[in-house]
Amino acid sequence: MDNVRAAQNPRVKPHETEPQNSQQKFLASSNDFVHIEKNLASLGFFTPSTKKIKGSKKKTILFSKEVDGKKVELRAVILPSAEYGLPITADQDKFLALQKIIADIRYQKGMVNNPIGFTSAELLRILGLKVNAGKNYSDILEWAKRMTLTGISSEGVVYLAGKQVWASDTFHVFERFVSFGKEMPDGTIADKNYIWLSEWQLENINSNHLLPIDLETYKQLKNHISKALVPLLQIWLYATRAGGCFEKRYHDLCQILNIRQYPNLSRIKEKLAPSLEELKSYGYLANWKIEKTSSGANYKIALYHGEKFHRDQRRRLAQCGPGLEKKAPVETLQDNDHLISSEVHSSLLEEMVKRGVGEATAGDLLRNCTPGQPILDQLEWGDSLIRQAPRGKFYNPAGLYIHLVRENLILPESFESSQKRRLREALQQAREDEESHRLRLELAYSDYKKELIDRHIQRNFSKEHMRSWAQSKRLELLEQDKRLKDRWNEQTLQVLAENKVRSDIAKRLSIMTFPEFCKREQRKQQRAITDGGAVQSPTLLENSL
DNA sequence: ATACGGACATACTATTGTCG
DNA sequence: CGACAATAGTATGTCCGTAT
Numbered sequence: 001m002d003n004v005r006a007a008q009n010p011r012v013k014p015h016e017t018e019p020q021n022s023q024q025k026f027l028a029s030s031n032d033f034v035h036i037e038k039n040l041a042s043l044g045f046f047t048p049s050t051k052k053i054k055g056s057k058k059k060t061i062l063f064s065k066e067v068d069g070k071k072v073e074l075r076a077v078i079l080p081s082a083e084y085g086l087p088i089t090a091d092q093d094k095f096l097a098l099q100k101i102i103a104d105i106r107y108q109k110g111m112v113n114n115p116i117g118f119t120s121a122e123l124l125r126i127l128g129l130k131v132n133a134g135k136n137y138s139d140i141l142e143w144a145k146r147m148t149l150t151g152i153s154s155e156g157v158v159y160l161a162g163k164q165v166w167a168s169d170t171f172h173v174f175e176r177f178v179s180f181g182k183e184m185p186d187g188t189i190a191d192k193n194y195i196w197l198s199e200w201q202l203e204n205i206n207s208n209h210l211l212p213i214d215l216e217t218y219k220q221l222k223n224h225i226s227k228a229l230v231p232l233l234q235i236w237l238y239a240t241r242a243g244g245c246f247e248k249r250y251h252d253l254c255q256i257l258n259i260r261q262y263p264n265l266s267r268i269k270e271k272l273a274p275s276l277e278e279l280k281s282y283g284y285l286a287n288w289k290i291e292k293t294s295s296g297a298n299y300k301i302a303l304y305h306g307e308k309f310h311r312d313q314r315r316r317l318a319q320c321g322p323g324l325e326k327k328a329p330v331e332t333l334q335d336n337d338h339l340i341s342s343e344v345h346s347s348l349l350e351e352m353v354k355r356g357v358g359e360a361t362a363g364d365l366l367r368n369c370t371p372g373q374p375i376l377d378q379l380e381w382g383d384s385l386i387r388q389a390p391r392g393k394f395y396n397p398a399g400l401y402i403h404l405v406r407e408n409l410i411l412p413e414s415f416e417s418s419q420k421r422r423l424r425e426a427l428q429q430a431r432e433d434e435e436s437h438r439l440r441l442e443l444a445y446s447d448y449k450k451e452l453i454d455r456h457i458q459r460n461f462s463k464e465h466m467r468s469w470a471q472s473k474r475l476e477l478l479e480q481d482k483r484l485k486d487r488w489n490e491q492t493l494q495v496l497a498e499n500k501v502r503s504d505i506a507k508r509l510s511i512m513t514f515p516e517f518c519k520r521e522q523r524k525q526q527r528a529i530t531d532g533g534a535v536q537s538p539t540l541l542e543n544s545l
Numbered sequence: 546a547t548a549c550g551g552a553c554a555t556a557c558t559a560t561t562g563t564c565g
Numbered sequence: 566c567g568a569c570a571a572t573a574g575t576a577t578g579t580c581c582g583t584a585t
Binding site: 119120121131132133134135136137138180181192224 | 546547548549550551557558
């Protein structure tokens with residue numbers, strides 16, 4: 001494996017080792033991107049260091065961010081646990097590997113739910129580490145503990161995509177961690193490691209607030225600073241992609257990375273050059289410079305967008321489009337068995353023209369679409385993309401629609417098209433119908449029971465008899481539990497006693513059970529239908545859901 | 546196959562020192 | 566001030582053996 005340090009001379013510059021064997025190349029291209037949760041990436045949660053950082057009490061990061069056009073100062077404090085210290089680059093590696101496991105779960109099930117189970121060996125294989133080394137296993141345990149115990153106290157830095165708000169809160173990354181062989185909350189023994197992601201993580205993962213990272217290239221990086229920079233660069237470069245250059249103050253960079261701030265240029269270069277050169281050799285950066293700020297008092301780092309950044313951007317767009325994920329096709333209501341009928345054809349054509357697509361192009365698209373393609377859904381997805389995007393992002397909306405339809409992009413599950421909404425509403429309606437039907441049946445059943453008991457009492461017992469029976473029942477009840485007298489008033493007690501008598505009587509009668517009653521009602525209804533009578537109560541939605 | 550402890554090797558980092 | 570070398574401490578990882 002290439003990141004086995006012993007196997008490779010670290011002094012050799014990465015680009016000299018780049019010609020890889022074909023197998024590695026294949027891996028790199030087949031695995032594509034791992035999506036990691038955006039907040040941790042942008043926070044600088046992981047500190048580049050090889051050593052454990054136990055001494056520091058906290059790591060504070062100051063941000064300034066544009067929120068609704070206003071510049072807002074935001075603050076995040078990362079609070080390490082005394083025992084395990086700050087999360088470092090090695091933790092980021094494992095975290096990325098976990099994200100890969102999570103992504104796989106998400107791909108298979110469509111949703112991620114707590115807890116997330118994985119074996120240590122699984123994680124080690126993703127990282128390319130030996131699965132038979134005890135040290136590696138204990139490292140994973142320590143990592144999970146560190147992630148669970150490190151707190152983030154933020155003031156508007158963490159974004160909750162589900163609720164669409166910036167959180168000012170204090171929380172952990174992992175809510176809970178149970179390692180192999182320990183007891184689970186339900187009392188069973190864990191057959192592998194289980195992690196409970198904190199709610200905000202889960203929410204953001206499920207609502208696609210994610211950042212793509214090329215794990216294969218990432219794994220080849222040797223320098224810790226460059227590893228820590230990868231997710232940060234992804235955000236910074238994306239924000240400045242139009243300019244082609246990104247500048248960060250040396251002071252701020254040191255703060256985010258938690259590295260020592262040196263006063264002399266030579267020292268700064270000495271520390272940063274190997275990492276920045278490494279990033280450059282992998283194409284993340286085209287170039288980098290360290291310059292004095294305009295005031296002359298401080299230094300700033302200028303980073304130029306590398307070829308890999310543009311390439312990845314294009315690859316992702318070609319794969320899935322903005323914010324979309326490659327997924328199993330979403331089931332749609334459209335017919336799959338025949339090509340578009342002329343009626344549907346003309347209505348779709350109209351929809352496209354309405355959105356500014358030329359009639360000729362629209363016709364072309366419809367002719368070349370795949371059978372069953374959810375074109376209307378794709379158009380609506382385009383609508384929502386344009387609605388959500390900042391003004392001026394899509395200067396050519398028609399182009400987006402054409403792209404969405406031509407590439408037959410798969411919609412994210414979180415997006416609800418009008419078709420899907422109708423289906424969901426119908427489902428909900430059916431559920432409500434069923435619910436009300438069940439309630440009606442229950443009501444009818446209790447009426448049926450009451451009537452049966454009433455009739456029995458009327459036939460067999462006198463009123464006096466009933467009264468004395470209730471009286472003795474009341475005394476019996478009080479005998480059983482003396483506290484009843486304090487808790488309930490005379491009237492409630494009386495009702496309780498009467499009910500008790502009735503239930504005693506009910507036991508002697510042969511009364512249908514609820515399921516039997518339901519069956520009888522159903523039979524009654526069927527007879528009514530076959531007899532041609534009007535249906536009074538709603539039909540039972542048998543196994544329809 | 547997975548988990549893990551111990552022995553061992555090594556490469557990374559910060560620090561300090563030296564020299565022009 | 567800049568560049569480089571030596572040094573120490575330790576994080577990181579492998580190999581091997583053993584248990585489940």
